[in-house]
Amino acid sequence: MNLHEYQAKEILKNYGVPVQEGIAVETVEEAVDAYRKIKEETNSKFAVIKAQIHAGGRGKGKIKGSEQRGVQVVKSEEEAATVAKNILGNTLVTLQTGEAGKVVNKLLVAKDAYYEGPSQTKEYYLSVLVDRAKGQNVIMYSTEGGMNIEEVAHNTPDKIFKEWVHPGGKLLPYQARKIAFNLGLSGDAFKNCVKFVTNLYSAFAETDASMLEINPLFKTSDDKIIAVDCKLNIDDNALMRHKDIEAVRDISEEDPTEVEAGKYNLNFVKLDGNVGCMVNGAGLAMATMDMIKLSGGDPANFLDVGGTANAETVEAGFRIILKDPNVKAILINIFGGIVRCDRVADGVIQAYRKLGDINIPIIVRLQGTNAAEAKKLIDESGLKVQSAILLSEAAELVKQAVA
Template sequence: MNLHEYQAKELLKKYNVPVQEGFACSTPQEAEEAYRTIKTTYGSSFAVVKAQIHAGGRGKGKIRETGINGVKVAKSLEEVSDFATKILGGTLVTIQTGEAGKVVNKIYVAQDMYYDGPTERKEFYLSILLDRSNGQNVIMYSTEGGMDIEEVAHNTPEKIFKEWVYPGGGLNGYQARKIAFNLGLSGEAFKNMTKFVTNLYNAYIGLDCAMLEINPLFKAADDKIVAVDCKMGLDDNSLMRHPDLAQLRDISEEDPTEVEAGKYNLNFVKLDGNVGCMVNGAGLAMATMDMIKLSGGEPANFLDVGGTANATTVEAGFRIIMKDPKVKAILINIFGGIVRCDRVAQGVIDAYKNMGNIEIPIIVRLQGTNAEEAKKLIDESGLKVQSAILLSEAAALVNQAVSAA
């Protein structure tokens, strides 16, 4: 589950991680009030106005309707109001959103961190995530902050550092000091960085994060170390331990079909292809998607109905797939181990009848428990549903459907 920047920063503060202070605003009037508070509190006439969406590249992205960037530095109350008006309600298009973009429902009006002081200001990059190759958490960091880390890794890989942490042991003091040293810090900034990294890692563990990224990680001119931006993703499987965090979910940022699938406990991910697929089991789903590509099609989705599928969940999955106008054929590939094939077949038949006239080809391959009964149900239903026993037969039918589309 992804969080907005303003939500993530509030959580980090609970772990004593210094962040760029600010206020989440839904209207230009709220943004103006936030600016007044920031100016009074910090004595600066500068403030940063940031669009809040679940995507990176906001600073380079543009609001489609007004043409301004998703992150703007305001120098006055009038500019804050103007930027808020032009960003809120607009569609922000970034390299991560694609052409569709995302509608901005909130902005974050934050304090200016680029004030003058006795030392040089610097921007770093730091993220924490699980390295599945060795079963350890990894802290990835670089002196090249404030830019796309992919470009840094490609052009100057020697500037990317990694520190692995055994999950059960926690971050050791020498590791935090090593990170601060590799970032070229000394004195007060060195001490502040070791504290920052230690507290940030504690937040990563305590919040059950799947990913935590700070870019830029900022060294201010007075040697304070501050999270200027924050991307935080929580492990969905851990939300049972964090009911308060589950309340932070912003459904408006998610694909509507994926949200609907979640209501039926279906594992659904929308893709860009032309062949919808419904499968039970993630491994079989991946194999089915490979088979679709080999047959000349492109998967339109990943849909795992799980081992407890019944007629109701199958019908729900069927309806979700059909909402995608790009779908030219549907392949249902079920292995009846726990789930009974006849239940799946009945769900397909019910969905077909309830949805009325369906023009696109539907190929159903059922193997395992009650597979023969399932095939009989489909064959005798009178519906335009093609059944297959072998995977090769299903592949051939998919090929025909794609070629004819």
């Protein structure tokens, strides 16, 4: 589950992590009020208006059809109103969104962090990720923070540092000091960084996050260490332990078909192909997608109905797949182990009849317990459904369907 920047910052504040303060808004009027409030609190003319979407690269991203960027510094109420009006309700295109972009429904009006002080300001990069290869969490950090961290990683990988932490333990004090030292900090900035990193790792671990990125991690002119930006992803499988976080989920940022699939406990990921697939088991689903590709088609989705497929889940799967206008055929590939094939076949028949006339080929391949009985049910149903038992048979039917 992805979180907006303003939501992630609220979570970090609960763990004692200093952040660039701001006010989330949804209208132009609210943006102006937020600017006015920030100006009164800080005695600064500057504020930063940030588009809130589930994607990075907002600073370089542009509103579709204009030169308006997703992150803007404003210096007056009039400018705040203009910028908010130009961003809200419009589509922001970044490197991470692709050409389709994302519609901006919320803004964060944030305080200026680049105020004058006795020392120089500096931007850094820091993230906490799951290193699956090592089976540990890893803190990645660099002295080169800001919008071009991808170029830093590609061109000067020696400037990217890593610190691994066992997932069953905490970040140790010497590790936090090592991070602050490698960032070149000293004095109060060093002490503040040690505390920042320690609390940040606690936030990552205790919220069951899969990724927490701070870019930039900022040293202010008075040696405070704060998170100017924050991207936080929570492991979906752990949301049952975090009802408060799940409650702020923004489904408007997610694919509608994936949201609908979640209501039926279906594991669904939309793709750009022309063959819809419905499978039980993630491994079989991956193999099925490979088979579709080898047969001359392209998978339109990943859909795992799980080991307890029934008429309801099959119907839901059909309905979700058929919402994609690019789908030219549907392949249902079920291995009857936990669930009997004849029960799945009966579910397919019921779902087909309930949904009415379906104008694209449907190929059903059932293998395992009662596979022969299942094939007979489908063949005698009178429906426009083609059945197969062997994977090679299903592959040939897919090939004919997309030819």
